[in-house]
Amino acid sequence: MELFQTYSKEIISLIIPFLTWILNSFFKAKVNLQLSSPHTFTFLIPEPLYDQTGNQIKNAQTVETRSHFLINAGRETATKVELVFNWKPPFINIWPSRHFTEFTESDSRYIMIFESLAPNEHLQCELFSINLELPDLITVRSDQCIAKFVEVVPQEVFPPWQIVVARILLFLGSVFSIYLLILILQFLVLKTPFWYFK
Known part of the structure; x- marks a missing residue:
């Protein structure tokens, strides 16, 4: 106690820069991309699959669906947001509808690029395939950061x-x-x- 009273000014002068660093590091406005996959499901359809000649290939068919939810939870706009898939999904839907550019690399990786994602703006990416496997979403990044995966559960x-x-x-x-x-x-x-x- 006596030590603190004697050197209180010096101790407080040491604490203030540390507090300033904490405020600048953790409370500064920045981009914060968060990714979640709230839905994945495989439907088993009890309908046989036939080839073009009429021969039965499979006894049943499958329909796979997967949902990816991306949000910019930060207070700065994310620019050049990239979604990289293992390959191009057979069917894909973006909601809300947004313009994007797409590329397929030489190794078949499929890349979607959105120009920007404003603070609290979100994108929902719905994938759908019939009798085919859906590709994994390898990475999501922007010019400012890499998206962090967040587990989600249904909540009241x-x-x-x-x-x-x-x-x-x-x-x-x-x-x-x-x-x-x-x-x-x-x-x-x-x-x-x-x-x-x-």
Whole structure:
């Protein structure tokens, strides 16, 4: 305690640059691409598959579907957003409908490039195939960062009033934490008690 009182200015001057670095690193506006796959399903269709001559190839057919959800959760616009697939999917749908350029590399990798993705803007990429395997999404990147994969699960939708109450409680809790930190610093530096009893 005495050490802190004697060198309080020096200790605080060391803490301030560290706090500044934390604020600049973690709270700075930046691009934050998040990718998830909320849906993958294989439908088994009990219909035989025939070739052009009428010979039965398979007893049943399959339909595969897969969904990829990409969002820019950051506060800066992502530019040149690339989705790279192992090969070109037989059927693909982008929602909301957006213009993109596409390339097929010499090794058959299929690349879709979107010019930009604004903050909180999202893309949904739906894949569909009949009796064929769907390609894996190898990577998603932009000029600013690489997308981070996020696991998603179905979740209950809460009423708006419960969300408002939770936000108010979180705000009050953060205010109380800051106030408690100030009281602790005041006690350590000035030796004033947390409260006075009269």
